[in-house]
Amino acid sequence: MVGPTASLSNLHRADGSASYKCPATGFAVLGAVNGPVELPARRDALKPEEATVEVFVKPGNAVPGVGEKYVEGILRDVLSTVILRREKGLPRRGVVITLAIVGGEATERGDSYLTLLPALLHAAQLALISAAIPLPMTLATTLLGVTRSGEIIRDPSPAVAKAATSLHAISFSSKGHLLMNESLGRFDFDTWELVRQQAATICRGAATPGSDGDAAMGGTDNAHVDGFVRETVEDHLHRDYNWKLESI
Numbered sequence: 001m002v003g004p005t006a007s008l009s010n011l012h013r014a015d016g017s018a019s020y021k022c023p024a025t026g027f028a029v030l031g032a033v034n035g036p037v038e039l040p041a042r043r044d045a046l047k048p049e050e051a052t053v054e055v056f057v058k059p060g061n062a063v064p065g066v067g068e069k070y071v072e073g074i075l076r077d078v079l080s081t082v083i084l085r086r087e088k089g090l091p092r093r094g095v096v097i098t099l100a101i102v103g104g105e106a107t108e109r110g111d112s113y114l115t116l117l118p119a120l121l122h123a124a125q126l127a128l129i130s131a132a133i134p135l136p137m138t139l140a141t142t143l144l145g146v147t148r149s150g151e152i153i154r155d156p157s158p159a160v161a162k163a164a165t166s167l168h169a170i171s172f173s174s175k176g177h178l179l180m181n182e183s184l185g186r187f188d189f190d191t192w193e194l195v196r197q198q199a200a201t202i203c204r205g206a207a208t209p210g211s212d213g214d215a216a217m218g219g220t221d222n223a224h225v226d227g228f229v230r231e232t233v234e235d236h237l238h239r240d241y242n243w244k245l246e247s248i
Contacts, residue, residue, distance in 0.1 A: 016131020020123040024155035028103030031123035033131040035095035051090035084134040140203035140225035170199040
């Protein structure tokens, strides 16, 4: 299966930006981050001890609706856990994340946004890294679909996702914490446990004994999602500082 592709700092007028594309689902997302920025002086927006995270999802050429507002809430909750909102310079200010869906099958009104969550979260995270927003950990997300026969499919296409009996979008932190569990359809606990185990392997790889929850890192680093994120950032840093490395 062809893996995802990503790049950082695509936009020049944002503090940070990134693009992410998953060939399996066909979805491509362009993310931009501005922060820390001054927020409007609204009592419900300003927080005296931490930064406020704002997320906006732009669905291609369509006008944002109820579905986009719902997924914005999910993204805001997840991303707020991986941002050091009380770091110096962030309290009483905002981190604004804008995610534009620039490729893939259009999501119709009433359709589930679960199929888009991995691409949206990965684009947002890479854009945060590009903007140098302090993060205590990273996250990795995957989408799994369960067919009528009980087969678990990774990154199902929109057509396969519609025919699946259940869909599961699951995120793990780089420390092994379960950050997000969004499921749709009919399933039992045993099925969900199998999905969780497979999602953990896809997101973080096989954990080594005595590694304190850290996934094994080696020559197949990009075989799991967390490794792909690290490799993308390392490649970006290598390109940015290649001139300095050559001068040493």
